[in-house]
Amino acid sequence: MNYTFDFSVLLGNFGPLFEGLQTTLLLALGANVLGLTFGFVVCLMAMASLWFLRLPAKLFIEFFRCTPVLIQVVWFFYCVPILFNVFFDPITMGILALGLNLIAFNAEAYRAGIQAVPKEHHDACVALGLGPWNKTVHVIFPQALRNAIPVLMTNGITILQQSALVAIVAVADLMYAGKMLATDTYRPLEVFTAVAVIYFLMSLPISQVVTFLERRQDASVER
Amino acid sequence: MNMSFEFLRVFSYWDVLLNGLGITLLFTIGAAIVGTLLGFVISLMRVAPSRFIKWPARLYVEFFRGTPMLIQLFWIFFCLPLILGQDIPPYVSVMLSMVLFMAAITSETFRGSLKSISGEQHDACVALGLNFRVKAINVIFPQALLRSIPPLMSNVVSLFKESALISSVGIADLMFVSSNISSSTGRPVEFLTAAAVIYFVVAFPATRLVDLIEKRFLIRFA
Amino acid sequence: MNTEENINEQKAENAIKHQGFLGSKPLVEFKGVTKRFGDTCVMDEMDLQMREDDRLVIIGPSGSGKSTLLRVLMGLEPIDKGEIHFDSKPYVSVDSKGRTQTDLATRSKVGMVFQHYTLFPHLSVLGNMTLSPVKVHGMGRSEAEDRAREYLGRLGMEDKLNSYPGKLSGGQKQRVAIARALMLEPKLMLFDEVTSALDPEMVAEIEKVMLDLAKQKMAMMIVTHDMYFAKKIATESVFIAGGKVVEKCDPEIMFNEPKEERTKDFLNKVLHLK
Numbered sequence: 168m169n170y171t172f173d174f175s176v177l178l179g180n181f182g183p184l185f186e187g188l189q190t191t192l193l194l195a196l197g198a199n200v201l202g203l204t205f206g207f208v209v210c211l212m213a214m215a216s217l218w219f220l221r222l223p224a225k226l227f228i229e230f231f232r233c234t235p236v237l238i239q240v241v242w243f244f245y246c247v248p249i250l251f252n253v254f255f256d257p258i259t260m261g262i263l264a265l266g267l268n269l270i271a272f273n274a275e276a277y278r279a280g281i282q283a284v285p286k287e288h289h290d291a292c293v294a295l296g297l298g299p300w301n302k303t304v305h306v307i308f309p310q311a312l313r314n315a316i317p318v319l320m321t322n323g324i325t326i327l328q329q330s331a332l333v334a335i336v337a338v339a340d341l342m343y344a345g346k347m348l349a350t351d352t353y354r355p356l357e358v359f360t361a362v363a364v365i366y367f368l369m370s371l372p373i374s375q376v377v378t379f380l381e382r383r384q385d386a387s388v389e390r
Numbered sequence: 391m392n393m394s395f396e397f398l399r400v401f402s403y404w405d406v407l408l409n410g411l412g413i414t415l416l417f418t419i420g421a422a423i424v425g426t427l428l429g430f431v432i433s434l435m436r437v438a439p440s441r442f443i444k445w446p447a448r449l450y451v452e453f454f455r456g457t458p459m460l461i462q463l464f465w466i467f468f469c470l471p472l473i474l475g476q477d478i479p480p481y482v483s484v485m486l487s488m489v490l491f492m493a494a495i496t497s498e499t500f501r502g503s504l505k506s507i508s509g510e511q512h513d514a515c516v517a518l519g520l521n522f523r524v525k526a527i528n529v530i531f532p533q534a535l536l537r538s539i540p541p542l543m544s545n546v547v548s549l550f551k552e553s554a555l556i557s558s559v560g561i562a563d564l565m566f567v568s569s570n571i572s573s574s575t576g577r578p579v580e581f582l583t584a585a586a587v588i589y590f591v592v593a594f595p596a597t598r599l600v601d602l603i604e605k606r607f608l609i610r611f612a
Numbered sequence: 613m614n615t616e617e618n619i620n621e622q623k624a625e626n627a628i629k630h631q632g633f634l635g636s637k638p639l640v641e642f643k644g645v646t647k648r649f650g651d652t653c654v655m656d657e658m659d660l661q662m663r664e665d666d667r668l669v670i671i672g673p674s675g676s677g678k679s680t681l682l683r684v685l686m687g688l689e690p691i692d693k694g695e696i697h698f699d700s701k702p703y704v705s706v707d708s709k710g711r712t713q714t715d716l717a718t719r720s721k722v723g724m725v726f727q728h729y730t731l732f733p734h735l736s737v738l739g740n741m742t743l744s745p746v747k748v749h750g751m752g753r754s755e756a757e758d759r760a761r762e763y764l765g766r767l768g769m770e771d772k773l774n775s776y777p778g779k780l781s782g783g784q785k786q787r788v789a790i791a792r793a794l795m796l797e798p799k800l801m802l803f804d805e806v807t808s809a810l811d812p813e814m815v816a817e818i819e820k821v822m823l824d825l826a827k828q829k830m831a832m833m834i835v836t837h838d839m840y841f842a843k844k845i846a847t848e849s850v851f852i853a854g855g856k857v858v859e860k861c862d863p864e865i866m867f868n869e870p871k872e873e874r875t876k877d878f879l880n881k882v883l884h885l886k
Contacts (some may be wrong), residue, residue: 232588233547233593235554238565244588245578324456331458335558342460355468363453363461369455513688514730518744519720519796528743532734 174255179359187344188365194261195327201266202326203319204223206273214281225272231271236329240264244336257283259335261333269326273319279309280315285366324370326378331366341365396577400584403571410567411588417563417579418550421485425549426490426542432493433500447497454494459552463487468560484556492549499545503537505528540604551589564588619826623847637700639831641799645694646681649857654680657677657694658856662848666775667832669846669863669876671839673878676853678835685833686724687714698722699799719863720749723798727805731777731786731792737764739771741792756795763791767821783814790821801825803834807841819845839883843867851875 173209177184212224231239243264257261286305292302334342345362349355400407435447464492466487471478507530515525557566568585572578640662646738647655654677662668670678683689687704691710703718703795731740741760747749751759757770766785777785786806791799803822807815819841825836826845836842842849847862851872859872868877 229594230586230590231511233551233597234589235551235565237557238568238586238589240580241565241569242578242582245572246582249579253609270603328456328458331460334460342458345461346464349468356472357465359461359465359469363457366458366461367453367456371452374452374455374456462818468684510726510728510730511732513683513686513726514723516688516719517686517722517724517726517793518717519748520744521748522745528735529732529749533732536734 169329172357173354174357176352176357180348181353183344184341185349187339187341189328189339190258190339193258194265194330194333197262198265198269199323201321202269202273205270207277209259209270209274210277214278228271228274230267232275236268236336238331239268240332241336257338261338265326265330269322272322276315276322277340279318283314284310303344317377320373320377324373327369328366393602394581397580399577400580406565406567407588409585410562410564413561414553414563417485417488417556418513418553420547421488421492422546425489426496428489428493429496430500430598433495433504436497436501451494451497454490460489460555460558462491463555463559480559482559484561486549487551488553492545493543495548497540499538499541500534503534507533507538509567540600543600547593550593619823629765636663637653639699640663641697643695645684647684647689650763651827653855658855658857660850660857665831666708666831667826667834667845667847669834669836669842669849671811671849672852673841677855679732679804682724682804682835686802687719687720701705720796721799722802723791723793723796723808724802724804725789727808729789730783731789733777736774736776737788741795742787745795759795763794767791771879781815782810786842787821800831801882803832805835805837808837839867851878
């Protein structure tokens with residue numbers, strides 16, 4: 168190996184990277200707000216007994232789970248303006264595209280959480296004379312949410328990573344800033360390594376929390 | 391809405407799109423096979439007693455699961471040739487990055503199923519006087535492998551979806567072909583939708599199959 | 613001769629042995645065994661003896677370490693102090709660094725059946741039974757399969773030879789688990805609450821299997837919550853509490869006129885005599 172590293176390019180160009188980082192965080196945060204709220208709504212729709220609520224929700228979930236995020240993002244950026252004649256700024260478009268994807272994945276996480284509540288608890292609610300409302304709000308949802316939290320957090324980190332895809336449609340996020348900087352400075356090794364490490368450092372603390380939560384839940388289930 | 395769509399035009403580009411799908415499947419299947427084997431080795435490294443084996447494996451998995459696949463792909467595509475001091479053909483670097491991605495998520499799958507085998511099974515092995523080799527080969531691994539099948543198939547579906555990224559470094563997969571046609575014809579709605587539907591038609595039955603195997607088949611053996 | 617008579621006759625025989633009229637070697641000897649889980653001491657310098665062809669029933673309040681006693685004897689749990697002899701030879705001991713040493717050759721003479729069957733779900737009944745004899749003890753495959761067929765036949769399960777555990781009822785699973793342990797021809801069988809996870813109508817079938825084993829003079833150590841079964845099968849009974857042996861005597865005495873207050877209290881509670 169005869170490559171000489173020159174990490175000084177990073178020091179002089181931290182500005183663009185930092186701006187890109189802010190955009191990435193904004194994208195991830197916005198997508199998570201959409202995903203956590205509307206994901207729950209879509210989950211309820213997908214579990215509804217009325218077919219005209221259930222069917223569209225299920226179709227939505229399956230479609231977003233079974234196609235690449237890249238094509239979702241590209242489709243959203245190119246086709247939505249043509250189809251609906253609406254134009255948003257790139258960051259809003261990015262949040263919406265990523266948010267739709269996260270809504271589908273989080274709806275599944277909520278559903279799995281609800282289904283993991285033991286059947287006996289439904290029976291117990293009947294035996295205790297709890298009506299559907301009390302059963303849902305006080306018994307099922309609290310447990311379902313606790314079951315779903317690790318998966319919701321994992322999905323949250325995943326969307327942070329998937330947000331790098333918006334660079335392909337020229338949204339100026341961290342990935343895009345890195346790509347530009349690598350081309351301008353002819354120093355892809357240093358720049359891409361730095362960008363990778365920044366993404367990693369953002370994900371690491373959350374994934375550690377997830378590991379901790381899962382371990383605690385395993386322990387509480389065992390005995 | 392005052393525009394017209396010509397979805398029929400998709401059919402005149404049908405074989406080009408199918409060629410793209412062929413490339414996508416070729417890379418996915420190749421990387422799935424190699425990545426699964428590598429992932430199995432990594433999962434064994436992660437339960438090894440020595441920390442000199444355990445820690446590099448852990449760092450590798452955490453890093454590949456904690457960074458976007460796009461940056462992994464770019465790093466291997468643009469940076470690895472600089473470090474090695476020689477050119478790497480694009481299909482090799484793309485394949486390498488898909489294999490490393492698959493191995494990272496698959497090693498977690500194997501580790502999870504190794505861990506999921508209850509303590510009572512280990513007790514039974516002691517009570518029957520099984521030595522380490524027999525316990526590992528005849529009791530623990532077969533069960534872990536059986537339990538890994540559904541998540542492993544899910545991993546392959548994930549890999550299939552993530553493979554769309556290789557279009558960004560110029561590999562002529564389904565994503566690349568469809569976005570090329572949509573810009574040359576100026577018809578993104580038709581061709582991007584068609585590509586999305588093709589991805590869906592492959593991935594959706596695969597996910598159903600995973601569910602089926604989990605519910606019908608594995609309940610008997612694991 | 614029916615099982616009950618045979619067992620009662622054996623009991624009389626053992627009672628004579630225990631009074632010293634006939635020589636009978638000790639099979640298991642716990643000598644000052646201490647076992648801690650963190651701060652709780654589940655075995656506190658425990659001494660306990662069991663003779664050859666005895667069937668020792670262990671009773672005691674929950675958390676008194678009954679299962680731990682069996683697990684220690686199976687070599688599943690390390691101990692903190694003391695030693696265990698098996699067949700008058702050292703079996704489990706603690707070395708100078710505090711590590712538990714278990715003699716593996718001796719361990720293979722002990723078999724164990726667990727509460728939750730612990731059959732290997734990916735192997736057929738035959739696979740479960742022949743795994744250890746063939747892979748570890750060098751028995752020929754056809755010999756092992758013949759023996760498995762014979763044991764299953766005795767338990768009335770020859771038609772389940774190629775079934776997988778997932779298809780069996782709880783009682784059938786537990787019978788296979790017993791047969792699997794017997795394949796190695798152990799000198800001592802440990803039964804850890806083997807009927808606790810079963811439906812009531814299946815309990816009787818497992819208890820019958822155990823009584824049949826008793827008829828063949830198999831040495832057993834049994835942890836159970838079923839006091840009537842305990843009284844029926846045991847030649848010797850021990851009550852443990854607080855990590856110590858509180859009382860050890862003939863089951864007739866234990867269940868009818870125990871000497872110790874704690875034994876009385878416990879039996880009154882579980883037998884609803886008060």
